[in-house]
Amino acid sequence: MRKTDWIHFMSSYPPRECGIATFTKDLLSAIEGKKNPGLQCRVVAMNDNLYSTYAYPKQVNLQIQQDDHDSYFRAADKLNKSKKTKVVCIQHEFGLFGGAYGDYLIPFLEELEKPVVTTFHSILPGDPRPERHRKYVVKKICQNSAKVVSISGYGKEILVQKYGVPADKIVVIPHGVPEIPFRQEEKAKAELGFKGRKVLSTFGLMSRHKGIHYVIKALPRIVEKHPDVLYLVIGETHPQVRKTEGERYRNSMKKMLNKLDLRGHVKFENRYVSLEEICKYLQATDVYITPYYDPSQISSGTLAYAVGAGKACVSTPFLHAKDILRHGRGILVPFKSSSAIASSVNRILDDNLLRRKLERSAFNYTRGWTWPSVAETYIELFRGVAKRN
Numbered sequence: 001m002r003k004t005d006w007i008h009f010m011s012s013y014p015p016r017e018c019g020i021a022t023f024t025k026d027l028l029s030a031i032e033g034k035k036n037p038g039l040q041c042r043v044v045a046m047n048d049n050l051y052s053t054y055a056y057p058k059q060v061n062l063q064i065q066q067d068d069h070d071s072y073f074r075a076a077d078k079l080n081k082s083k084k085t086k087v088v089c090i091q092h093e094f095g096l097f098g099g100a101y102g103d104y105l106i107p108f109l110e111e112l113e114k115p116v117v118t119t120f121h122s123i124l125p126g127d128p129r130p131e132r133h134r135k136y137v138v139k140k141i142c143q144n145s146a147k148v149v150s151i152s153g154y155g156k157e158i159l160v161q162k163y164g165v166p167a168d169k170i171v172v173i174p175h176g177v178p179e180i181p182f183r184q185e186e187k188a189k190a191e192l193g194f195k196g197r198k199v200l201s202t203f204g205l206m207s208r209h210k211g212i213h214y215v216i217k218a219l220p221r222i223v224e225k226h227p228d229v230l231y232l233v234i235g236e237t238h239p240q241v242r243k244t245e246g247e248r249y250r251n252s253m254k255k256m257l258n259k260l261d262l263r264g265h266v267k268f269e270n271r272y273v274s275l276e277e278i279c280k281y282l283q284a285t286d287v288y289i290t291p292y293y294d295p296s297q298i299s300s301g302t303l304a305y306a307v308g309a310g311k312a313c314v315s316t317p318f319l320h321a322k323d324i325l326r327h328g329r330g331i332l333v334p335f336k337s338s339s340a341i342a343s344s345v346n347r348i349l350d351d352n353l354l355r356r357k358l359e360r361s362a363f364n365y366t367r368g369w370t371w372p373s374v375a376e377t378y379i380e381l382f383r384g385v386a387k388r389n
Helices: 019-032 069-081 105-111 132-143 153-163 185-192 212-225 239-245 248-259 275-283 301-308 319-325 338-350 352-365 371-388
Strands: 006-011 040-047 060-065 085-092 116-120 147-150 170-172 198-203 229-234 266-269 287-290 312-315
Touching (some): 006 019, 019 371, 069 105, 085 371, 147 153, 147 371, 153 170, 185 275, 198 212, 198 275, 198 301, 212 229, 212 248, 212 338, 229 275, 239 248, 275 301, 287 301, 301 319, 312 338, 312 352, 338 352
Parallel strands (some): 006 040, 006 085, 040 060, 116 147, 147 170, 198 229, 198 287, 287 312
């Protein structure tokens, strides 16, 4: 590949508020941060509204309106005519693309003449026989991709066993994480004004399925043993949730705080939080909690960041958590169990040796997950795909 060659990422992209958008931006920044990547990155941005667009940065040179079938064909035509574009990398989430299970993507792929690498951020395992149309969509995407990326080993197993994707077509590349210095919580707490507190945290775009209310219900038992506990809920409400129900979920939790007399023990940061701020909050965290209750979730950037920061983590056993927290790298608790969350958090806060063991295991395990390492893996994958093409 030459420096004038382009990799076109097809994804949501900031300033659109979306976890996939953040992932794509971080990956592009890491690739462009390499001294000699041998390529440049461009973006085909997925828009979620037919009647408006976003103020995108210069990397975005094509846009697709999610529910406008024709815009997919226009984008495919422009990519086909681009001599610079060597590979198209699709960041796939079912909700990003129009049609049933995002099937507007299929004619785009069939029209596209460039080699494709597709990264699956969610793979719905469902029942033993996946719903027919969903299975059709996933299989078509994989058939039209030179390589498929899964963020976890469990995701690869699902693709092979339930969707019939050849194992040699799938590459497992972990979710990238920022390079956060290990064990600087006291310094970070002092900078954030949390000195003398035991800090629990959860971050990310808020929605009901994140299960944060189960942590709040667990707090009375935690505060009883550790009255200096502070639980940080970091991040604004997901834009799609805000459109349909506003701040109903967050307001219900605030009422719960008053009822449980937890004022002073929970802090909501209801705003977009920069990567620098997220890293600082993670440094200040004693126990990170992911109480999500979607068992099929195969990717969680927030949990990956926490493990990469070397945090003691308590999580429900959704697929990504089961994958990265096994072998003593964290503690798994049953879904929707406030009592199990309380017991596990208290166990970690009571036992400094256990906490340090969890932290070190998590940190050591994720040294190959830093964004520069992940970017290098993607670059080599793109080079191989472009060369074969």
